[in-house]
């Protein structure tokens with residue numbers, strides 16, 4: 001669900017909230033380095049990249065930095081079939097998007113944060129729970 005909202009660019013990222021005049025500071029709360037657009041939060045953010053690289057590393061894969069549209073095009077071309085690896089990658093990617101969104105909300109509204117290691121652990125747990133539903 002979050003993944004589809006992100007694809008549709010409907011998530012209220014801080015850049016969008018700023019455009020609507022709701023907030024004045026549109027910086028990403030995960031890295032504080034760049035404006036928080038959909039592409040930034042889910043693809044370019046240094047935290048997003050570290051997490052995705054860590055996930056791929058678990059499977060001995062390497063990530064390449066692509067634009068959002070190229071990333072989706074590449075994923076739709078290569079993430080085909082029902083192999084276990086593809087299933088896990090899809091689950092992990094959705095879990096990553098969900099975790100980033102959750103982390104952003106946690107930092108904005110609850111005033112606390114998790115480390116990359118803690119977020120990665122949560123992602124692994126989410127994927128593990130969903131994989132059990134497949135067997």
Ligand SMILES: [Zn+2]
Nearest residue numbers: 028030031045
């Ligand atoms: Zn960022």
